[in-house]
Amino acid sequence: MNSSNKTSPSHPRLSSDINHWDIDTDVAIIGFGGAGACAAIEAADAGAKVDLFELASASGGSTALSSAEIYMGGNGGTAVQQACGYSDDTENMLSYLRACFGNQADEAKLRSYCENSLNHYQWLTGLGVPFKMSELKERAIMALTDDCLLYTGNEKAYPFPEAAQPIPRGHNLEIEGDNGGPLLMKILTEAVADRGVNVHYESRALTLIIDDNQEVVGVVVRVDQEEINVRARRGVILCAGGFCMNEEMVRKYAPTFDCGLTPIGNPGDTGSGILMGQGVGAATVNMHECFVSLPYYPPSSLTYGILINDKGQRFINEDCYHGRVGYNTLLEQRNSKRIYLVTDVAGYGDYEKMSYLGAQVAGTGDTIEELEGELELPAGSLDYTLSSYNRHAAEGQDPSYHKSAEWLRPIEAPYVALDCTLGRGPFYPFFTLGGLDSLPTGEVLNTGGEVIAGLYAAGRTTAGIPRTASGYASGMSVGDATYFGRLAGQTAAKRDC
Ligand SMILES: Cc1cc2nc3c(=O)[nH]c(=O)nc-3n(C[C@H](O)[C@H](O)[C@H](O)COP(=O)(O)OP(=O)(O)OC[C@H]3O[C@@H](n4cnc5c(N)ncnc54)[C@H](O)[C@@H]3O)c2cc1C
Structure with a gap:
């Protein structure tokens, strides 16, 4: 289909206007970063036919640009925590995360994340993600050695020890240098390929398709200058990252951070997933918050x-x-x-x-x-x-x-x-922490708090575990994107159609 009208994320296409489906699948996933990859793996493992659309010519997104420190613990401790002499406790992890984000925290997501964190660690290692049984004891933003465990947040800094016993939960992949992100995405990309997921690169999702009941039944994707209609019988999962590269959205939703900070992320961080969700009535939360940093150490x-x-x-x-x-x-x-x-x-x-x-x-x-x-x-x-x-x-x-x-x-x-004055030289990187309102299952909610049938989201397209830079720890974003990406994939694959 070659539409002369500009297709916009805020105007979903009506299925009644469509007379030909170019692709018919169970689950359509938008974005092949950490969240999209994990959603695809789980949906395929649950038996669904999966089509994954990525606007770039390769997988990766911001996940591949990242250090891929992953925040995990609780449940007695991961194998690495235990090997390094730490016994982690789920309630302690939960208390810490609650202290990090206060009233902005999503209690249901925090609980799900903490209770299943050990399982997530095991799932990742089961795919071949390598973690060395060692600890990096120095204070660092990222491990440049192949050591695994490190403190990546405020666990030991006042006032947090008053809320929870300090335990290191940052898990760095076993690779020298700042190369965790590329390695993680390489492993996830291979796992996606092994499962026969249909991957479409250079394919930009433009808007969602809804039926007469307002259910999401597909997505419009632009491929080779053509718009194609993709039917997704069980649902569409939006994993298109955040919006730090969209100046207009930052100015509108997070004006405090529109002050000369440096956006960090991939060029696709334009908020298109959030806009598509909003186009079908999805609510957004935490849109005013961003991760920001003054990286004054090392040394x-x-x-x-x-x-x-x-x-x-x-x-x-x-x-x-x-x-x-x-x-x-x-x-x-x-x-x-x-x-x-x-x-x-x-x-x-x-x-x-x-x-x-x-x-x-x-x-x-x-x-x-x-x-x-x-x-x-x-x-x-x-x-x-x-x-x-x-x-x-x-x-x-x-x-x-x-x-x-x-x-x-x-x-x-x-x-x-x-x-260290902003605007006089120092690096103040930022990315966004707000997005679609969703349940831990990945189901997206409308402004009335009801589930939008057929729509799921994960990663920085949603507001997930990390809610402020003030409470942030490295690893919470890749941890959240990969974990909740998995849940979204499982949920969508199981939906009756
Ligand atoms: C330099 C750097 C270091 C970081 N280090 C860490 C760290 O160590 N630990 C941590 O937890 N977090 C870290 N982060 C943050 C973290 O990497 C991201 O928040 C997280 O990886 C986001 O994952 P995601 O799956 O939501 O999005 P992404 O990995 O960005 O994937 C989104 C994908 O969607 C695609 N896309 C966007 N729009 C469309 C569209 N309309 N159609 C089709 N495809 C689309 C994009 O091209 C992209 O590939 C870091 C970030 C940066 C930039």
């Missing part, structure tokens, strides 16, 4: 430093996860003209050899006064902050922000300050 030695605003005041415990620091800096210090990371020579360490931050040195000083002058801070402000910080740090205390003793030591002359 981990910078954690001994202090972050200050333009009044020379600290505002956070610097041992938090980089996403929590980025969020806090962006939101709570929004009116501060400058953000500095103040450290000493030992803390500066290997910054010039190994860093993702990109911040310039804003000032140095043999005395606090000298540094204060170079940074144009109010007279005496940094002196007050640093004197107090150092006095307490010498005793292993941080009464103001409760940085853990592990990262406390007096900052000593000569001093150096890095300019």
Whole structure:
């Protein structure tokens, strides 16, 4: 079919207007990243005929660009956690995640995720995803060794130890360098191929097809400049990623993050899955939230430093996860003209050899006064902050922000300050955390909270486990996309048709 009218995601096509189906399948999946791959594997394993449509010329999406750290635990612990001497508890994992996201958390998704996390680990390893029985003990954003287990969130940082016992749950694939994402997607892509899924590359889903009862019965896909009608008898699963590459949507839905941050993701992160869902009445949730980061470590030695605003005041415990620091800096210090990371020579360490931050040195000083002058801070402000910080740090205390003793030591002359102000050099990456409202099963809900028959979604097209950068831990997104992708595939494959 060659339509002269522009097909738009917000205008679903009516099946009554269709006189020819180009493809007839059980389950149509949109997007071949982590969520789409796992949905396809499960739907095929459940006996469904599956057609998978991907706009790029290869599988991968943002999942392949990622480090593919995967957040898993509970249930006594994964084999890796156990081998590394940790016994994880499901309720402890749940308590931690609740503390991370507060009222924004989706309790049903959290529970499903935590209770089945060990099963998910075993499912992944069953497909051949390799995890080494080892722990990376250093504070890192990602493991550059092939070690597996690491703390990837705020588990050990105040106030989280008050809510849950700290346990590392980030699982890094057994591969050297930052290559987890490509390896994960290679394994998932092979598993999809092994199951005889019909994969259509360079095929962009444009809009959903609904029948007279408003049920989703298919999807319109553009292939080779032609629009084809795909009938999906059991349902359509939207796994098309988030919307960080769609400036208009970010401005509209997440304006706080429309401030010069760097979107990270694949070019297909344009929100098309969310728009298609909205086109058939789906509700969205958490659209105003994004992951954002100030990646000031490595080197981990910078954690001994202090972050200050333009009044020379600290505002956070610097041992938090980089996403929590980025969020806090962006939101709570929004009116501060400058953000500095103040450290000493030992803390500066290997910054010039190994860093993702990109911040310039804003000032140095043999005395606090000298540094204060170079940074144009109010007279005496940094002196007050640093004197107090150092006095307490010498005793292993941080009464103001409760940085853990592990990262406390007096900052000593000569001093150096890095300019972490947004727009003055440092890297502030972001991607979106809002999307379609869905059940753990992948069923998409309308604005009345009812299931839209025939429509499923997973991954960053939905609002899943991670709800804010403040509570985020690396691994929650790939973990969520792969786990809930599986459930969506299982549910769609079982639907009566
Ligand atoms: C650099 C980087 C590092 C990261 N590291 C981690 C990490 O270590 N751990 C973690 O948990 N998270 C990490 N993340 C986040 C995580 O990778 C993503 O949130 C997650 O992988 C999203 O998975 P997904 O399946 O929802 O989407 P994707 O993997 O992006 O897949 C979506 C697919 O849909 C396709 N698509 C979009 N629109 C259409 C359409 N209309 N028709 C057809 N196809 C379409 C896209 O081309 C894409 O292939 C990282 C992200 C980045 C960018």
